[in-house]
Amino acid sequence: MYVQAEAMGAKVHYPYDQTAYLEAPAINDVSEIDTLEPADPYKDGNLPHHLEAMKIVAEEVGDEVTVTGPVTCPFTNASFLIGAENLVRLTLKDPEKVHKLCEISLETNLRYAKAIIDAGCTPSLTDAMSSNTVISPKQFKEFSFPYLKRLIDYIHSRGKSVTLHICGKTNKIWDLMAEAGADCISIDNDASLLEAKQKVGHRVRLMGNIKPSETMLQGTVSDVKKAVFECVRQAYDNPKGYIVASGCSLPTETPFRNIHAMMDAVREIGYLPAKIFLTT
Known part of the structure; x- marks a missing residue:
């Protein structure tokens, strides 16, 4: 989940044979936002290595199955740039700075999604921080939805369908996830498949x-x-x-x-x- 933020300056720790974790955000204060730049997926951080891996898998089995490449969505990527607690605090104190972080994250997303598609794969979207366990549906609509929609619109323009995963409780934003353009919604085990089927099953595939x-x-x-x-x-x-x-x-x-x-x-x-x- 951290590869795009890492390519933008965040520090990621890679334990041997265990899941990587965020060691330090890219910046410590909102005054540093202007130092951030969108990542180049062919040059920055570990993004080139992930693209190389995707190409290898696509060449080996791409004619048999869909090969996906994970894209961490704008709001979640923004949280890795400045820290999750700081980002949530900014949604109340300085929303314009949140939008600025999401905008630059979206640009990285768009570049990376293009590179994933050009490698013969399909972007798969994950947006953990957009969970209603973390932010309210109102905050989701303001800070996450507009950027998700623009990202999904681009992926659709390249002829690819979109699976969107948001962790934790999401039942209050399923309609917005569908409205953003997701073709498939990945449901966390905190949520109910039955409820999802009843609410949005006529609009999206469930997973x-x-x-x-x-x-x-x-x-x-x-x-x-x-x-x-x-x-x-x-x-x-x-x-x-x-x-x-x-x-x-x-x-x-x-x-x-x-x-x-x-x-x-x-x-x-x-x-x-x-x-x-x-x-x-």
Whole structure:
């Protein structure tokens, strides 16, 4: 999630064989905003290495499956530039500075999304800080939505569909996520697939929401299979379709047997599961 902010000056720590984390934001004070510049995905930070990896995967399996490249959306990237607490504080004290941070983050997003598409892949959007666990729906509409829409409009202009993941509680902004143009909404395990189907299933494909830690990391193969069946039971008849997935990123220690169990359970259910769930 930090590669774009890192390319703009943030410091990221990379532990051996574990998830990277933000060590320090790019700036410490709003007075430094004018020192920030959009990243060049072909030169700055680790972005060129990620693009190289995407190209390799696209060349190997791109004719069989869609290969995606993650893009951290403007509001979340802005939080990595100045620090999450500072950004949330600025939404109340100095909203114009928040917009400035989002604008420069959007420019980096657009450049990176273009490079991802040019590499033969599809951008996949993640926006953790836009969660209603962090900001209100009103703040989402003001500080996140306009930039998400512009980013999604660009990706659509390149002929690609968009999956948007926002962590935590999102039920109060599902309509706005759809309005921003998302073709698929990835639902965190804090949210309800049934509720999402009822509220926006006629507008967007749904994706999710098996628990990453409780089930995928700590559960047994049987637990994973039961969770898959329950998610499919809730969302198989979503008007715009449904994709089985974890509710959020998997911990690095997740057993491969549980990942295989999730895939195997989907294969067991099959593409058209209606009869299974109407008769059980």
